[in-house]
Amino acid sequence: MKKRHKFTTYLLIVILPLIIMSIIYWRHLDRSIQKERQEQAEWAGSVYQEYIDQVIGETKKKLELLSLSSSVLYMDDKKTEHLMKWILDTDPRYADVYWVNMDGISLSGTNKAFYHYYLIEQADINKAIITQRAVVAEGKALNNSGINHFSIFAPILDHEKKAHGFLLAQITIDRMEKILNILIPDQALKLETSDHIRVLSINADNTSGHSKWVDFPLSEVDWTLSVQKPDTLNTNTMNVFLMLVFFTFFFTHMIYTAVEELLVRREAKRQKELTERQKIDFVGTLAASTAHEIKNPLTGIKGLIQLLVEKHPEEQDQFYYSVIMKEIERINSIVSEFLILGKPLARNLSIYDVRSIIAELRPIIESEARHFNMDVAWNIMKEPIWVQCTKDQLKQIILNTVKNGFEAMKDGEKLSIRVYHENEYAKIDIIDMGQGLNEKEIGKVFDPFYTSKKEGTGLGLFVCKRIIESFNGKIELTSKPLIGTTVTISLPLVTKHPRSLNDAH
Ligand SMILES: Nc1ncnc2c1ncn2[C@@H]1O[C@H](COP(=O)(O)OP(=O)(O)OP(=O)(O)O)[C@@H](O)[C@H]1O
Ligand SMILES: [Mg+2]
Structure with missing residues (x-):
């Protein structure tokens, strides 16, 4: 064929x-x-x-x-x-x-x-x-x-x-x-x-x-x-004719080679896109089949936590339980949202102040930092930064990138988180001092299943990109080997006052 x-x-x-x-x-x-x-x-x-x-x-x-x-x-x-x-x-x-x-x-x-x-x-x-x-x-x-x-x-x-x-x-x-x-x-x-x-x-x-x-x-x-004048084949005429034919042949061959090259490239691109789509389809099927299975044990865990809440009424314990419950809820909804990898995105977006989402994440990120024996520096703008998104999913994006930052650094190093707005965009920078990435690696980080870690899935940044794009935002990664990596999450600013937009916040 x-x-x-x-x-x-x-x-x-x-x-x-x-x-x-x-x-x-x-x-x-x-x-x-x-x-x-x-x-x-x-x-x-x-x-x-x-x-x-x-x-x-x-x-x-x-x-x-x-x-x-x-x-x-x-x-x-x-x-x-x-x-x-x-x-x-x-x-x-x-x-x-x-x-x-x-x-x-x-x-x-x-x-x-x-x-x-x-x-x-x-x-x-x-x-x-x-x-x-x-x-x-x-x-x-x-x-x-x-x-x-x-x-x-x-x-x-x-x-x-x-x-x-x-x-x-x-x-x-x-x-x-x-x-x-x-x-x-x-x-x-x-x-x-x-x-x-x-x-x-x-x-x-x-x-x-x-x-x-x-x-x-x-x-x-x-x-x-x-x-x-009798017909005699003029060698000069024949030479001119042959030369013209030769040049036409040469020229058409050049065009043919260029067209072939173009077709081959197009085919390669098409193949690549097909493979990408197949990967995504596979992930979608996998996500859909495991999501249900994860939800069942989560319900069991939730019931047991409920018992512990009743058993330990002290304020400190109650605070920990409430955080655990919230996180279980988040797992629950994230697992459900995991299906977006295989299905078109259709969600109810709401308007939030990015700072409030960050505030909810702060104890989790800090306890994580303690766990890794690292520091976190916060630099958060004083005024509200309104964006339209799904709260749990934005949390998932931030946590994924923060986790990557911790995983890239060594003991005692510092992770900086900046929250601000610039050029009609809300921005969250997650800056680490880790081993960094070279140009070739940077080109691959958003590909599904690309991972350099023993136990990584290679889905973290891929999921982040899919979600952020569904909010009309973008996620960018800049990095220098041995110096560190900066991941910037950008979301379009919502200028109208949130209360007039039927805020679910
Ligand atoms: N801050 C970072 N510093 C250095 N490398 C990074 C950073 N963030 C991502 N990477 C590189 O990008 C790869 C892909 O990241 P991604 O979050 O998608 O998957 P993962 O972290 O390997 O696996 P998982 O997220 O499931 O744990 C990582 O394996 C790592 O090589
Ligand atoms: Mg990751």
Whole structure:
């Protein structure tokens, strides 16, 4: 169960954020890479476009010019051949140059193997005749598989501006490809006619389809140039990505460790509180079961004291018996109140002058001091100090702490008791000159069952704390080893006159 809980925390704090952040990083990086590629493709495309337009435009102009001068020539095979060769030599971009008749069939040219070849389609011829300008052939020549050129031709017009043939130049595609590659390498490129016949392509079939094609229409012909920067995994990008992932992992791990630490601490605290509660429950059960048993013998003792009271009428004896009877009563009620350890506190509080409670305790404390062979010094404020409490329980608190003081001291040492008020609190200081306690021990004295004595229960101060807190007061202990200990009992002062509060005193 605990392992599963740990795994869930790890999943929520480390794995899930890591996956989400990795996806976000990757998408972000990918988007910026795509943008960069698009920009590169746009730039490269415009350079290519300019070059191709320039080649076509220049060829068109040249052919138009040459066709003008050619029109004065008559159909003389030798002279025509010579002219074609001369034209071919003027430009390295030309593959071959032909003289074509009005049916689109070559009559002469630089490559004899293609004499009497059907080189231009009727649609293209019509276009050239109508416009009387040079035209890029889009039809037949391009459909030939394995072509490595495309054709541009210009009509040869007579003096009546009537076409009587065409001058055709074939442009080498290989050379164009090479130059485009040199201009900007590493780009994918395709040049297609309006019928999607591919004229030229560089790396066009190796692309992943992840990057976008950017289209550029050519101005000299109705063709489209498409450019794409191919996807290549950039190691720099990968490094940035891995670094971000690593830092996220590191960061989430730190958070996970902190959360785990917090959870462990919380669990330890919870366990400690549970153990405390179990102890208190145990004490409560113990107290509840023994309280009844203690009350029975007390009743017997009370009966016997009663007999002694009748038997010894002397004043001194009567005083002792009355003190004994009072103490038996106190034991009786304390034993009953002992149940508070296991049960919620609900008592009728009354208002008392602390000094009157101290006065009742004084003979008991002094006789105890005599018993231990020690002195007691009293320092009690003259004016009344009103507090709200249960008398017997406050007595129990004082006696418990006084007893601890006596037990901590040696023969002949002095215990001081101060009763006063300060800052809205009634205070009772019990100061001893005993062996004292170190810091570690001070932290434990109010824990149930903590005792350093052979016959101690370790419940004295614990009970005191529980009771005093039920009166909204507090009990504090300060101590120095070998110097002594001061226990301060504080209770909120009652400012109103006690008689107006239905005093039970
Ligand atoms: N005045 C004191 N001087 C030195 N140590 C003290 C003093 N008061 C309390 N202590 C320490 O605190 C421990 C707990 O006190 P607590 O009164 O709760 O139990 P106890 O005195 O040991 O047992 P019991 O009260 O049942 O006799 C003591 O065992 C002692 O070590
Ligand atoms: Mg004690």
